[in-house]
Amino acid sequence: MSIEAEVLLQEAKENIEAAQNYRSELQQRLHGLNQALNQVRGSARQTREALRCHFEALQAQVAVLLSERLSVLLQEVDAIERDSVRPLDDCQKLVEQGVGTANELLGEGEAAIRCFGENEDKLGSFTKKALHIQLDSLPEVPVLVDVPCLSAQLDGSLLPALQQCIVGHGSVASRPPVLIEELVERAGGVLVRWGKVDDDFTVQDYRLQYRRSTASQYEDAYIGKDSEFLVLHLDPHTDHLFRVCARGEGRTEWSPWSLPQTGYTTLAPHEWHPGSEGYILSSRKNIALRSDSLSPAGVLYSSTPSCFCGQTLTFKILAAGQPDKRDSLGVCVERSSAAGSLQRQRAVCISTKGAVFVNGKEMTNQLPAITIGSAVTFDMEVVSLLPVTNNNINDKGSLKLRVTIGSGSREVVFDWLLDQGLDHLFFGCSFTHPGWKILVF
Structure with missing residues (x-):
C-alpha cells in the first residue's frame, strides 16, 4: 500500500471516529x-x-x-x-x-x-x-x-x-419560585442549598423535604428562613430525593415544589468511640454526654479517623456543664489513651473558654467561650506536601494544613505543620466536669 493510500485510510478512520463521536x-x-x-x-x-x-x-x-x-x-x-x-x-x-x-x-x-x-x-x-x-x-x-x-x-x-x-384566585408559573442549587455530601448526610428564581416572590419561610428513592412518602427535614440545611442520618451510597418550596410573606399556603434532585453521600457518619470511661453515647454514637463519673475522664475520640481535608467537621453543644481551661474540642493525628486533653502535640483544639491550642501551645487569638447552642467548626485544606527527605520508604514526607476554626461569628485561621502526610484525622473531646453534651456531624 502506498503512503498516499495509508494517509487516506488513516484520515478515513479519523473521520469515521469523529462522525461516531458527533x-x-x-x-x-x-x-x-x-x-x-x-x-x-x-x-x-x-x-x-x-x-x-x-x-x-x-x-x-x-x-x-x-x-x-x-x-x-x-x-x-x-x-x-x-x-x-x-x-x-x-x-x-x-x-x-x-x-x-x-x-x-x-x-x-x-x-x-x-x-x-x-x-x-x-x-x-x-x-x-x-x-x-x-x-x-x-x-x-x-x-x-x-x-x-x-x-x-x-x-x-x-x-x-x-x-x-x-x-385574582390562582396563578400559573413557568417554574417554581425556589430551586435546589447544590447538594454536597457530608459525613452521614447531605448539605442542601437552594435559592429563589423569582425576584418578585418575598419569602417568609422555606420548607425542605426528602425521601429515599425507593420510598413513596417525603419527610419534612427543615422549615425556616435559612437557604441551606444539613440533612443527617442518611445511609451512605443510597440515593435520596430532595425538594424545596416556600411560603410567601403574609400567606398561609406553600408554593409549588421544586424539581426533585437526587443526592447521596459516600461518607460514613461521624461516630464517637464507645466504651470510653466517663462518657455516655447515643444509639447512633454521634452524641456524647459527659457523665457524672467519680473517676476523671480522659479524651473521647472518634471511632475512626473520619476527618479529612475539604470537609467541615462540626461540634454542636446540646448541653453545657461547668467550663474548665483543660476542656478541649478538636482533631488529632492519633488516639492516645494517656493524654487527658487535646492540648498536646499533634493536635489542634479549642477549650470551652475559647482558647485555641496548636500542638499544645495556646495561640494569642481567642474565640468566644463555648456554651449551650454553640457550634464549633473545623475546616482543613492542604497547603503543601513536603517531599521525603531520606530513603525510608515508610516516610510520607511532611504536610502543611491550613486550619480554620469557627465559633459564633468569629474564626481563627492558621497553618499546621505535620511531620507526615496523612489522609484522615481523628476528632475528640475532653471535659473536666459533667453535664456537657456534644453532637458531632
Missing part, C-alpha cells in the same frame, strides 16, 4: 431535548388537571354553601310565617265562630217575630239568648301595620366581591 453527542442532546419536552408537556398536563380539580371542587363547595344558605333563609321565612299566622288563625276561628252564632241568632229572631202573637215564649227565649251572647262585644283584629310583612334583604355587593376574589 453522532453520540447529538444523540445525547436529543435525549436531553426529549427530557425537556417531556417535562414541559408532563408538567402542563399535571397543571391542567390540578386546575380543573381545584376549580371543580370550588364550584361544588360554593354550590353547597349557597344551597345551605338558601335553606337557612327559607327556614327563617317558614318560622316567621308559622309564628305570625298562628294568632291570626286563632282570631279568624273566633270571628268565624261569632259569625256562625250571629247567623243562628238571626234565624231564631226572624222565626220568633214571625210567630209573634202565636208563641210569645219563643220571642222571650230569643231575647234572653241575645242578652247572653253579648252582641256588643267584638274580638280585636290586628291592623296591617302590626302584622309581619316578610321580605328578603340581599346584598348586591356579594357578586362583585366574589368576582374580585375569583379573578
Whole structure:
C-alpha cells in the first residue's frame, strides 16, 4: 500500500471516529431535548388537571354553601310565617265562630217575630239568648301595620366581591419560585442549598423535604428562613430525593415544589468511640454526654479517623456543664489513651473558654467561650506536601494544613505543620466536669 493510500485510510478512520463521536453527542442532546419536552408537556398536563380539580371542587363547595344558605333563609321565612299566622288563625276561628252564632241568632229572631202573637215564649227565649251572647262585644283584629310583612334583604355587593376574589384566585408559573442549587455530601448526610428564581416572590419561610428513592412518602427535614440545611442520618451510597418550596410573606399556603434532585453521600457518619470511661453515647454514637463519673475522664475520640481535608467537621453543644481551661474540642493525628486533653502535640483544639491550642501551645487569638447552642467548626485544606527527605520508604514526607476554626461569628485561621502526610484525622473531646453534651456531624 502506498503512503498516499495509508494517509487516506488513516484520515478515513479519523473521520469515521469523529462522525461516531458527533453522532453520540447529538444523540445525547436529543435525549436531553426529549427530557425537556417531556417535562414541559408532563408538567402542563399535571397543571391542567390540578386546575380543573381545584376549580371543580370550588364550584361544588360554593354550590353547597349557597344551597345551605338558601335553606337557612327559607327556614327563617317558614318560622316567621308559622309564628305570625298562628294568632291570626286563632282570631279568624273566633270571628268565624261569632259569625256562625250571629247567623243562628238571626234565624231564631226572624222565626220568633214571625210567630209573634202565636208563641210569645219563643220571642222571650230569643231575647234572653241575645242578652247572653253579648252582641256588643267584638274580638280585636290586628291592623296591617302590626302584622309581619316578610321580605328578603340581599346584598348586591356579594357578586362583585366574589368576582374580585375569583379573578385574582390562582396563578400559573413557568417554574417554581425556589430551586435546589447544590447538594454536597457530608459525613452521614447531605448539605442542601437552594435559592429563589423569582425576584418578585418575598419569602417568609422555606420548607425542605426528602425521601429515599425507593420510598413513596417525603419527610419534612427543615422549615425556616435559612437557604441551606444539613440533612443527617442518611445511609451512605443510597440515593435520596430532595425538594424545596416556600411560603410567601403574609400567606398561609406553600408554593409549588421544586424539581426533585437526587443526592447521596459516600461518607460514613461521624461516630464517637464507645466504651470510653466517663462518657455516655447515643444509639447512633454521634452524641456524647459527659457523665457524672467519680473517676476523671480522659479524651473521647472518634471511632475512626473520619476527618479529612475539604470537609467541615462540626461540634454542636446540646448541653453545657461547668467550663474548665483543660476542656478541649478538636482533631488529632492519633488516639492516645494517656493524654487527658487535646492540648498536646499533634493536635489542634479549642477549650470551652475559647482558647485555641496548636500542638499544645495556646495561640494569642481567642474565640468566644463555648456554651449551650454553640457550634464549633473545623475546616482543613492542604497547603503543601513536603517531599521525603531520606530513603525510608515508610516516610510520607511532611504536610502543611491550613486550619480554620469557627465559633459564633468569629474564626481563627492558621497553618499546621505535620511531620507526615496523612489522609484522615481523628476528632475528640475532653471535659473536666459533667453535664456537657456534644453532637458531632
